[in-house]
Amino acid sequence: VGGQHIRQYHQNGDPPRILITGGLGQLGTGLAHLLRGKYGKESVILSDIVKPSKEIVQAGPYVFADILDFKCLQEIVVTYRIDWLVHFSALLSAIGEQNVPLAIRVNIEGLHNIMELSKQYNLRVFVPSTIGAFGPTSPRNPTPNLTIQRPQTIYGVSKVHAELLGEYYHHRFGLDFRCLRFPGVISSDTQPGGGTTDYAVQIFHDAMAGNHFECYLRPNTRLPMMYIEDCLRSLWEMLVAPPEKLRTRTYNVTAMSFTPEEVVAEVKKHFPELKVTYRPDSRQKIADTWPEVFDDSEARKDWGWAHDYDLSDLCNIMFDNLKNQQA
Ligand code: AKB
Secondary structure, three states: OHHHHHHHHHHHOOOOOEEEEOOOOOOHHHHHHHHHHHHOHHHEEEEEOOOOOHHHHHHOOEEEOOOOOHHHHHHHHHHOOOOEEEEOOOOOHHHHHHOHHHHHHHHHHHHHHHHHHHHHOOOEEEEEEEHHHOOOOOOOOOEOOOOOOOOOOHHHHHHHHHHHHHHHHHHHHOOEEEEEEEOEEEOOOOOOOOOOOOHHHHHHHHHHHOOOEEEOOOOOOOEEEEEHHHHHHHHHHHHHOOHHHOOOOEEEOOOEEEOHHHHHHHHHOOOOOOOEEEOOOHHHHHHOOOOOOEOOHHHHHHHOOOOOOOHHHHHHHHHHHHHHHHO
């Protein structure tokens, strides 16, 4: 299916038309920007249930899409002649625990709609998974691509379900399903919402603002992380990878692994006066069951994944970006 798509676009010269759900979360606007640069402004339709800012609307097509409303999704796919779908809508790990029924609706029932829609309209579909798809019985350092997955959050359970259902639709119906398991993603102009790795974004904002940083994880809690530019590039590379290179449809990807005390030390090179305290909360229990170091060697071997940003590059670029935003 994927091969046909690639040949088709190369032959008739038409770029793929791409729908992004949950587009106003941490990753959507950045991905829309990247894809519009490659395929043209009108080829990428950003969608969400949120009222957009003027900037979002000016940047390219934006539509209302409720992933729980199958007809609404059908209408968008037909009207915009969608070829590829990137499905970002989900409740993250910490927020999911606060509203399990809603997480089940959005993360599981919503995914069912996306799978059926993609099958019906022969879409290539990308669904992000996460380090949160592993649990306390998984090997944590390192966590390989194929291993035990018994997560203990509804977010993790829903993502294992997404991986398995996507791979099932691929084998059973030939659906061109593609999935990457992301670590914590660190970005400067969009905020994550309700995750366990969010502290690694907050610290940069607090350091810049001269605020005291209170960390909800213990200083030695190691988690895999990546800068948003690496994350979005890995997503695009997976999206366009020739199908014959994909020995599986779900890959781990990462760039680095650090603890709060390690990122604090690096941030203090820029802001030596930063005050930090630690007050672990319920997110600590989640982090304690997640991978510490993510083994993404399969992605590196099969389709050439390579990250650009390590911890020191991350700090440099985050502070450059935040300074530019202030200017
Ligand atoms: C979360 O912390 O829930 C997310 C993730 C790692 O999937 N950022």
